[in-house]
Amino acid sequence: MPRPGPILIYSIYQSDLVRFQRLLAGALPDVAIACASTPEVAASHLDDAVILYGWGFPSDMLEQMPKLRWLQKMGAGVDDILQHWRCGRQVLLTRTDGALIAPRMVEYVLGAILDKSMRFDTARRQQDRRHWNYFEVGTIRGLTVGVAGLGAIGSMIAKALRALGARVVGWRRSPKHCALVDELFCGRDALAHFVAACDVIVLALPLTDETRKLFAGDLLSRCRPGAHVINVGRGGLIDESALADAIRKRVVGHATLDVLATEPLPPDHPFWDNPHITITPHVCGPLVPEDVVPHFLANYEAFASGRPLMNIIDIARQY
Ligand SMILES: NC(=O)c1ccc[n+]([C@@H]2O[C@H](COP(=O)([O-])OP(=O)(O)OC[C@H]3O[C@@H](n4cnc5c(N)ncnc54)[C@H](OP(=O)(O)O)[C@@H]3O)[C@@H](O)[C@H]2O)c1
Numbered sequence: 001m002p003r004p005g006p007i008l009i010y011s012i013y014q015s016d017l018v019r020f021q022r023l024l025a026g027a028l029p030d031v032a033i034a035c036a037s038t039p040e041v042a043a044s045h046l047d048d049a050v051i052l053y054g055w056g057f058p059s060d061m062l063e064q065m066p067k068l069r070w071l072q073k074m075g076a077g078v079d080d081i082l083q084h085w086r087c088g089r090q091v092l093l094t095r096t097d098g099a100l101i102a103p104r105m106v107e108y109v110l111g112a113i114l115d116k117s118m119r120f121d122t123a124r125r126q127q128d129r130r131h132w133n134y135f136e137v138g139t140i141r142g143l144t145v146g147v148a149g150l151g152a153i154g155s156m157i158a159k160a161l162r163a164l165g166a167r168v169v170g171w172r173r174s175p176k177h178c179a180l181v182d183e184l185f186c187g188r189d190a191l192a193h194f195v196a197a198c199d200v201i202v203l204a205l206p207l208t209d210e211t212r213k214l215f216a217g218d219l220l221s222r223c224r225p226g227a228h229v230i231n232v233g234r235g236g237l238i239d240e241s242a243l244a245d246a247i248r249k250r251v252v253g254h255a256t257l258d259v260l261a262t263e264p265l266p267p268d269h270p271f272w273d274n275p276h277i278t279i280t281p282h283v284c285g286p287l288v289p290e291d292v293v294p295h296f297l298a299n300y301e302a303f304a305s306g307r308p309l310m311n312i313i314d315i316a317r318q319y
Contacts, residue, residue, distance in 0.1 A: 004069075004304050006032035008045045010054035010061075011074065013037070019289040020053070020074075027297050051303070053296055055287065059084035062091075070094070070303055072296055074287050076101055076153070078313050079207035079234060085315065093313040094299055096292045098152030101285040105153055105232050106160045108284035109202055112230045112256040113140060113161075115278070141165035146198030149233060150178050151319075153285075154204035169197050173210075192222045200228045207234035208318035217242035226253035232284050235260035240271070247276045258284040 009024065011017045014037050021035045034049070036042035039058050046064045055074035059081070062068065068091050073081060076098040085093075115121070117138030126133055144167040147154045154170070158180040162168045170181035171194040178184055185194035191214070195201060201223070205211050215229075216239040223229075229252055231238060240261055246252040256278045257271070263282055271277050299309045313319065 003028065003031045004050055004300075006034060006045070006048050007051040007053060008042065008049035009033065009035045010042060010052065010057040011037055012056035016287065016289055020293065023289055023293040024053075024296070027293075028300065051300075062087055070309075072096070072299060074292060076285070077206055077234060078319070079236070082208075082313075082315070082318050092303075092309060093315065094309050094311045095313060096287070097295055097311050099156065100291050100295055101287070102153040102156040105204075105285045106157050108232060108258065108280075109157050109230055110140075110160065110164075112278070113143070113145070113200055113228070115256075116228055116254055117143070139165075143167070143199045144169060144197055145200040145202065146171065146194055147181070147202045147204060148194070149203065149205035150181070150184075151204070151206075153232070154202070155180055157202055157204060169194060192219060195219055195222045195227075196224065198227060199224060200230065203229070203231040203233045203237050205233040205237055206319035207236045210318075212236050213239045215239065215243070217245065220246040221251060223251050225251060227251070228253055229255045231255070231257045231259055233259060235263065244270060244274065247274065252276075254278070256280075258282055 007024065009017065009020050011020060017035050017037050021033060024033050034045040036045065039061060042057065042061060046061065048067060049065055050067050050069050052065065052068060052071045053074060063086060070092045073095040076096050078093065078095050081093065117140065119135060119137055122135055140161065141164070145161050146169045147158045148171045150158065150170045150172045155178070158168045158170055162180060168181045169183040169185065170178055171185045171191060173187065175186045185191065203215070214237055220242055223246065243252065243255060247255065254276050258280045259282055265271065265279060271279060295310070302309045
């Protein structure tokens with residue numbers, strides 16, 4: 001029985017592509033595997049590919065793949081794909097399990113919180129002036145941290161923060177119990193109460209029709225004065241002009257943003273000059289081929305033998 005294929009691997013990062021190809025070719029020596037990092041290189045493989053393992057491909061590429069049956073997104077978010085999804089039921093859409101990316105994202109969130117609570121910016125300013133002046137630092141143990149989105153990534157963030165002594169509250173869609181949080185808020189009606197309870201709000205949500213620009217002016221105005229907003233989900237979760245306004249009014253004290261509504265952030269974007277915003281270029285959850293390929297291979301074996309795959313996207317729910 002022939003193994004399912006050909007597989008097309010697509011990544012805009014050429015150096016990653018080589019590693020993805022080596023790992024897949026080593027594990028699936030009898031399967032045809034093609035690689036592309038541009039639409040031009042992909043073009044000659046689109047007619048035949050049955051499986052696409054990809055990240056960053058143009059949205060209209062899927063329409064040129066008549067034999068496509070399974071698409072595994074290399075990353076954990078699928079909002080970019082679902083925005084233009086016209087494949088119907090004959091194509092199965094899966095994603096990389098967020099749990100494989102989450103450990104690094106936990107470190108990012110801890111770093112963002114500690115950077116503020118340890119007052120490293122104050123220390124750097126003093127150092128520039130060769131100035132020794134005692135100041136009091138904060139502690140995670142004194143904070144209530146809210147995690148919006150208690151999926152694979154949010155759960156791991158909640159667990160780490162609680163282990164360090166924070167009071168952790170969570171917000172999710174379904175009223176599913178979560179033992180990792182001290183208090184759970186569920187659904188749209190509870191969101192304002194969730195926001196009002198937090199010193200730090202971590203966004204670990206997918207971008208869907210329900211979550212797009214969810215964090216807008218009315219909600220941000222409910223923040224505790226000086227709240228720290230950390231976004232590791234998607235930029236589109238936040239209404240950026242409302243965030244700038246909330247910062248100007250000091251309702252939000254600081255925002256640490258790994259994801260922005262437009263990426264790369266345009267050079268003339270006002271966020272660049274805002275001292276109360278820390279911007280990182282979508283770095284907190286890198287796709288390390290060695291970390292994520294075993295998940296693809298396990299799903300490949302399930303696909304090949306007709307078993308259910310892991311991390312199937314519910315198209316109607318959008319995550
Ligand atoms: N910055 C980066 O580098 C990076 C890296 C990886 C992932 N991400 C982002 O992180 C997101 C989350 O990943 P994940 O693996 O944790 O996803 P996940 O396991 O699917 O969890 C999603 C969570 O969001 C909640 N949620 C979804 N829609 C909601 C709504 N309308 N109202 C309230 N809660 C809602 C879900 O609630 P239920 O539990 O009730 O279903 C669930 O708890 C991804 O979608 C991606 O956009 C970013």
